[in-house]
Amino acid sequence: MGAIALPDPLPAKAEFLLRMGDATLVLGHRISEWCGHAPALEEDVALANVALDLIGQTQLWLGYAAEETGAADADALAFRRDVWDFRNPLLVERPNGDFAHTILRSFLFDAWHLPRLDRLTGSADDRVAGIAAKAAKEVAYHLERSRGLVVALGDGTAESHDRMQAALDRLWPYAGELFETDATDAAMAEAGVADEPPALRPAWEATVLPALAAATLAPPEVVRFQAGGRTGRRHTEHLGPMLAQMQWLQRSYPDASAW
Amino acid sequence: MVSRPAPAPVDGWTPRSAQPDPSGARPPDARIEAWLSAIPDPEIPAITLADLGVIRGWTWVGDVLHVSVTPTYSGCPATAAIELAVETALRDRGVPATVERVITPPWSTDWITPEGHAKLEAYGIAPPTDGVRCPRCHAARVHEVSRFGSTPCKAQWRCDACGEPFDRFKCHR
Numbered sequence: 001m002g003a004i005a006l007p008d009p010l011p012a013k014a015e016f017l018l019r020m021g022d023a024t025l026v027l028g029h030r031i032s033e034w035c036g037h038a039p040a041l042e043e044d045v046a047l048a049n050v051a052l053d054l055i056g057q058t059q060l061w062l063g064y065a066a067e068e069t070g071a072a073d074a075d076a077l078a079f080r081r082d083v084w085d086f087r088n089p090l091l092v093e094r095p096n097g098d099f100a101h102t103i104l105r106s107f108l109f110d111a112w113h114l115p116r117l118d119r120l121t122g123s124a125d126d127r128v129a130g131i132a133a134k135a136a137k138e139v140a141y142h143l144e145r146s147r148g149l150v151v152a153l154g155d156g157t158a159e160s161h162d163r164m165q166a167a168l169d170r171l172w173p174y175a176g177e178l179f180e181t182d183a184t185d186a187a188m189a190e191a192g193v194a195d196e197p198p199a200l201r202p203a204w205e206a207t208v209l210p211a212l213a214a215a216t217l218a219p220p221e222v223v224r225f226q227a228g229g230r231t232g233r234r235h236t237e238h239l240g241p242m243l244a245q246m247q248w249l250q251r252s253y254p255d256a257s258a259w
Numbered sequence: 260m261v262s263r264p265a266p267a268p269v270d271g272w273t274p275r276s277a278q279p280d281p282s283g284a285r286p287p288d289a290r291i292e293a294w295l296s297a298i299p300d301p302e303i304p305a306i307t308l309a310d311l312g313v314i315r316g317w318t319w320v321g322d323v324l325h326v327s328v329t330p331t332y333s334g335c336p337a338t339a340a341i342e343l344a345v346e347t348a349l350r351d352r353g354v355p356a357t358v359e360r361v362i363t364p365p366w367s368t369d370w371i372t373p374e375g376h377a378k379l380e381a382y383g384i385a386p387p388t389d390g391v392r393c394p395r396c397h398a399a400r401v402h403e404v405s406r407f408g409s410t411p412c413k414a415q416w417r418c419d420a421c422g423e424p425f426d427r428f429k430c431h432r
Contacts, residue, residue, distance in 0.1 A: 042405035042415065049407040056334020060362065130363035134333050137365060137431055145406045 001251045003082045006069050012187035013125075014068035016194060018077070018087040019184075019230055021061030024135075025078055026239070027092035027109060028054030029246050031102070039099055046145065050106070053138040060131045079250035083240045090229035091174035093239040100153060100163035105171055107146035108208065112178045114139045115203035124192030147211050154215025161216060168212070169220045176225025178204070285319060286354060295326070298348045301340040302410055305382035308341060312370025315361055324349055324356040329366045331431075332411040368412075368431045385416065385427040393418035394425050403427075 007014070032051035038044035062074035071077050092109060096102045117139055120132035153160040181196045188194040212219060228234035250256050286294075295317065296309035308314050308328075315327040326345055330338040342358040349356035368387035371379075376386035380394045385401075392399050398420030405415040413426045 042407075045409070045415075046405055046407040049411055052334035052336070052411055053332060054334070056330075056332060060333060126363075130365075134362045134365040138332060141406070141429070141431075 001080065001254045003085070004071055004076055004080045006071070006081070006085060011068060012184045013191075013193065014065055015087065015184045016188050017061055017065035017068060017128075021058050021065055021074075021077070022086050022088035023092055023109075023113075024054040024061065025058040026086065026088040026242070027106070028052075028058060029242060030092065030094075030096055031106070033096055034102065043099075047102075050142050050145075053135075053142065057131070057135045057138070060134065064127055064131070075250070079247045083235055083243055084232055086229070086235065086239060086243070087232055088229050088239075089174070089177045090226050090236055091171065091177065093229060093236055093242065094171065094174065095238050097167065097170075098163055100160065101167040101170065103146055103149045103153065104164060104167040106142065107150045107211070108171060108175050109178075110139060110143040110146050111204050111207040111211075112200060114143050114207075115200050116197075119195050119200070123194060128193055143207070147207070150211055150217075151215045154212070154217045164215065165217055168217050172219050173222050173224070173226050176222070177227040177230055180227055180230060182231060285322075286352070291317065291324065291354070294348060294352060294354075295345070298344050300337070301344055302337045303379070303382070303384070305384075306371075306375050306378045308345065310372045310375030310378060312372065312375075313341060313366060314345070320357075322355060324354050326356055326358050327361045328358050329361050331366050333362070335411050337410070366431070368428060371428070379428060383425060384413065385425060387428040387430045389430070391416065391427055393421060393423065395423050396421040401425075 010018070028051045031047050031054065034047040035044065035051070038047055058078065059074050062077045065071070066073050066077055069077070091105060094101075094105055096105075114136065117132040117136035121129050121136060123129040123132065150164065154164040155161070156164075179197045179201045181198055185194070185196045189196045226236075229236070229239075295314055296307055298308045300306050300308055300311055303311075311331070313329050313331065315329050317324055317326040319325070326349070328342055328345060330341075338360070342360065345358050346356050371387060376388070379386045383394050385391050385394050390399065391401050393401055396418060398418055400419040401416050402419060403414060404417050404424065407413075408415045408426050412428055412431070414429050415424060416427045417424045
């Protein structure tokens with residue numbers, strides 16, 4: 001079954017909602033890949049629960065986005081768009097790698113996600129504010145956990161430290177995209193819907209930098225940040241295979257409506 | 260597009276009429292309240308949906324009762340089962356009902372009733388209070404094993420006094 005057609009160009013609010021929903025969808029799916037494979041049963045349960053929260057939030061964001069794009073519903077947007085129509089930051093589509101890589105990726109995202117949602121609770125768009133207020137409570141819990149694990153593993157054994165440092169070296173170049181801004185962000189700020197992402201950087205740094213110091217981890221020097229996922233300009237080679245796995249059932253058996 | 264097949268018949272099950280009372284009389288408010296507050300939570304049947312604080316209100320729209328229900332966590336898989344339980348409980352009593360999912364204001368564990376707290380503890384789940392004690396021996400020497408548990412709303416704890424593991428309802432405010 002083919003992909004759905006979206007308006008081109010997308011209205012700014014639709015683009016904004018897709019960026020929110022695709023970030024939680026792709027990270028939620030990535031984390032769900034750990035189900036049954038985590039290093040300990042408790043971690044397996046924890047990762048599955050975080051994935052569940054993120055997918056629940058995705059239903060809210062993409063449900064709203066569907067109304068703004070003319071798509072049938074959130075499922076149509078999740079399962080019947082091709083890779084170039086996704087609007088998630090590259091950070092969250094990175095493959096899971098080892099446990100260190102997975103946890104650090106979540107931490108860098110959670111530390112952005114929480115202030116993003118906190119600010120959106122004051123959005124001029126009541127529906128955006130409502131979704132943000134619901135999600136923020138869940139994400140506060142995600143951040144507490146991912147921060148705790150980053151410190152415990154970074155300042156842990158020689159091996160856990162080395163794995164965390166390697167994960168940081170690998171992921172740090174993807175953090176810059178979280179604070180990019182463009183015409184869509186400017187339009188959302190102008191409408192009072194959402195602050196422009198650069199405004200989130202102080203809160204993110206206030207969370208991330210002390211945690212990395214406590215974890216005895218040092219961010220690498222970055223010459224150029226990787227970007228292009230949030231605008232759909234250029235995803236990494238990893239998103240397509242992930243979507244193939246995520247979408248094959250709904251595509252092979254149209255919308256999985258017949259069993 | 261392939262249409263969804265009808266569900267297979269279940270032995271001994273007779274569909275009940277969802278028709279309103281032929282006299283046209285609406286059940287009194289107190290009866291509606293009593294029906295709604297008796298519906299068990301599908302995942303933790305020791306407490307009711309009213310104890311959980313997820314039924315946010317109801318109103319008549321013509322002859323149809325319109326009930327507002329809020330999810331606990333946005334991804335809680337029990338949400339659909341909760342909505343179905345509400346609709347079924349009312350239809351079984353001849354009250355046509357629709358259920359609307361509302362997320363504002365967001366659900367809080369502060370909405371769980373004192374009766375709900377007592378029922379949770381009796382069932383073996385530590386209620387969402389600031390101090391945690393073992394639901395079995397009531398000792399205060401307890402520790403968290405995992406930030407998460409068998410459902411989104413719970414975490415895994417263990418009692419250092421009696422050694423029993425237990426679920427704790429997470430504080431979600």
